[in-house]
Amino acid sequence: MADLQALADALTKGDRDTVTKLTQAALDEGVGPKEILDNGLIAGMTVVGRRFKANEVYVPEVLIAARAMHVGMDVLQPKLVEAGVEPIATVVLGTVKGDLHDIGKNLVGMMLTGAGLKVVDVGTDVSPEKFVEACKDSGASVCAMSALLTTTMPQMGDVVKAFKDAGASTKTIIGGAPVTQNYADEIGADGYAADAASAADVTLELIK
Numbered sequence: 001m002a003d004l005q006a007l008a009d010a011l012t013k014g015d016r017d018t019v020t021k022l023t024q025a026a027l028d029e030g031v032g033p034k035e036i037l038d039n040g041l042i043a044g045m046t047v048v049g050r051r052f053k054a055n056e057v058y059v060p061e062v063l064i065a066a067r068a069m070h071v072g073m074d075v076l077q078p079k080l081v082e083a084g085v086e087p088i089a090t091v092v093l094g095t096v097k098g099d100l101h102d103i104g105k106n107l108v109g110m111m112l113t114g115a116g117l118k119v120v121d122v123g124t125d126v127s128p129e130k131f132v133e134a135c136k137d138s139g140a141s142v143c144a145m146s147a148l149l150t151t152t153m154p155q156m157g158d159v160v161k162a163f164k165d166a167g168a169s170t171k172t173i174i175g176g177a178p179v180t181q182n183y184a185d186e187i188g189a190d191g192y193a194a195d196a197a198s199a200a201d202v203t204l205e206l207i208k
């Protein structure tokens with residue numbers, strides 16, 4: 001019988017071969033792709049996120065688990081498409097203009113994907129216009145911005161303002177080492193999170 005708990009466990013360990021094998025085995029047994037996604041892959045990634053937040057695991061472990069999530073998704077994706085399963089929501093994610101730091105952003109992207117969201121990663125050094133355009137083009141309901149430099153943080157305020165000026169309903173979430181909840185309140189961003197696992201929690205709250 002398909003063991004989705006074993007699949008989740010293999011993902012938390014970053015065991016790619018077992019993740020591929022168990023994902024395929026569950027499909028072969030007729031388990032629905034959405035059930036495998038929710039109770040296998042996302043369940044595993046949620047555990048990794050919780051451990052990361054509690055400082056029980058660190059960046060390398062998250063990266064290894066995320067790679068295992070990717071191989072599982074490679075097996076599952078065609079079946080999800082066939083079954084017409086839509087992602088919960090789309091999130092545009094990028095590092096603001098003038099800023100090239102992307103390690104934290106990439107971790108956030110992995111946790112968002114792990115939470116069942118579609119992530120459109122627009123990279124680093126992203127202008128407010130590009131954020132707004134990417135959200136419009138992809139139909140994203142959330143725009144997630146990362147900044148690691150005190151000099152580039154104000155760009156986040158410009159993006160929030162650009163959405164407001166455009167009358168867009170897109171929610172904004174911000175993060176990065178120098179960013180705080182106070183700063184998010186100051187610029188009128190809808191959400192802030194201190195780490196990648198919390199970023200997924202806050203984003204899911206925003207789209208509720």
Ligand code: B12
Pocket residue numbers: 059098099100101102103104105107108144145146147148149150151173174175176177178192193194195196197198199
């Ligand atoms: C690695 C690094 C670099 C690398 C970046 C490589 C890369 N591909 O990212 C390189 C060498 C290129 C670099 C360059 C520079 N850097 Co640098 N860099 C760092 C360093 C050491 C680590 C950053 C990092 O990756 N941390 C690990 C990740 C996992 O943490 P994180 O980014 O904070 O992300 C977590 C959270 O913040 C949150 N998060 C992040 N993004 C988001 C987004 C959302 C939406 C949410 C909700 C949450 C969230 O979740 C993440 C995971 O939990 C920091 C020091 C530090 N301790 O932060 C300096 C640091 C950020 N750099 C600094 C500086 C000054 C620079 C340079 C200007 C140096 C120079 N003179 O050239 C350039 C700027 C280049 C540019 N234009 O961007 C300063 C910034 C000072 C300041 N207050 O502004 C720091 C703090 C170093 C220091 N103490 O002086 N840097």
